[in-house]
Amino acid sequence: MSAARVGVVTFPGTLDDQDAARAVRHAGGEAVPLWHADPDLKGVDAVFLPGGFSYGDYLRCGAISRFAPLMEELIPAARAGLPVLGTCNGFQILCEAHLLPGALMRNAGLHYVCRDQGIRVENTATPWTSDFTEGQEIVLPVKHGEGRYVADPATLAAIEAGGQVVFRYTGGNPNGSLNDIAGIRNEAGNIVGLMPHPEHAVEDLTGAPSTDGRAFFTSILKKLVNT
Amino acid sequence: MARVIVDVMLKPEILDAQGQAIARALPRLGFSGVSAVRQGKRFEVELDGPADEAALSDIRKMAETLLANTVIEDYRVTVEE
Structure with a gap:
């Protein structure tokens, strides 16, 4: 049996794609690099939109990325049920693309926040x-300046x-x-976006506050193997 | 040749943390009598041709799809005289 294939998207300015790919591999999946300018999903079974500052966050976070050639393929595929996870900037892109409701704005305290954060799975x-x-x-871990939902x-x-609030x-x-x-998630449940970073919390070795991020990747791989 | 202005502002019900920070800074600089500040964006769009109804319709489409996120922002299109 071949490993489930999870696409990891890189835009200009993406930061967390290497950690995301590593987390996919750590859980036993195959991480498939997807390039923003290449409108080809390469037949992946799921997609991870990592964090960073795609297109420099120009205009609004995620506003330009939403129109990247890859997104022209990803948006209809996600609407048709392809599992998609967006973290941080990936969450912002999903909201700008109207795949998830609402928007993410400048933190109420105006400061960039980088810390270990308690979260409840809802x-x-x-x-x-x-x-x-x-x-x-x-x-x-959370690390963002514009994460106010x-x-x-x-x-x-x-x-x-x-029941679309997934994490609090x-x-x-x-x-x-x-x-x-x-x-949050979309109505169908296949699209999830969150500000915190599961891909930074899969290995003790990296000084992560936990390995709680692993369950994101084991969840999706189980789902892909069982369907 | 025409110039069209698109003003984008947060919807009134959306908390404008940056505008509030500016409002709080003003008294420290000696400006009094300001009850609130809201921050927005202004786009100056230069057209090759005149700002006719077709061009304005295109600009409204630009505003809807890219310049503003209508989930949180309103926009206003005006032709600069």
């Missing part, structure tokens, strides 16, 4: 979170009612996100 009905248990408390009251009420900050909200939201 929803395990996604291909990226099935290896967690609902209500599980985990710790992941906002949505209009109707959208916020709908995602809360629909605990022990202090780092950025002023509405309802302490750290991550």
Whole structure:
């Protein structure tokens, strides 16, 4: 049996693609590099949009990346059910692409925040979170200046009612996100975005605050192997 | 040749943390009587031709798709005289 293939996208200015690819391999998958300018998903089974400052965050974080040639392929594939995970800048891109509701704005405290962050897993009905248990408390690194999740009251009420809030900050909200939201999913559940960084928390060796990030990658690989 | 201005502002209900920080800085600089500041973006779009209805319709499309994120921002298109 060949390993499940998870695409890892690199835009100009992406920072975390190497860690993301390493995390995929660590969990036993094959990491397939995808290039922003190449409109080819290379037949991958899932896609990871890593963090960084794609296109320099010009205009708004993720606003330019959304129109990259690769995204022209990725957006319809994601709408059709391809599992997609976006962390940090990847989450911002998913919101700008309207694959996820709401938007991410400058942290309420205006400062860039880099710290180990408590997070509660609120929803395990996604291909990226099935290896967690609902209500599980985990710790992941956060590092961002624009991570304050906002949505209009109707959208916020709908995602809360629909179980689309996947992660919530605990022990202090780092950025002023509405309802302490750290991550959300789309209605179907195949697309998940979060500000914290699971790909930086898979190995003790790197000084990560935990290895809680591993479950993201074991979740998706189990899902891909079993379908 | 025409110049069209697109002003993009956060929707009124969205917290503008940067605008608030600017408002807080003003009294320290000796400016009084300011009750609030909101920060936005201004785009000056130079057209090859006149700012006719077709061109303005295109600019509104640009504003909707790229210049503004209509989830959090409103925009206004004006033709510079």
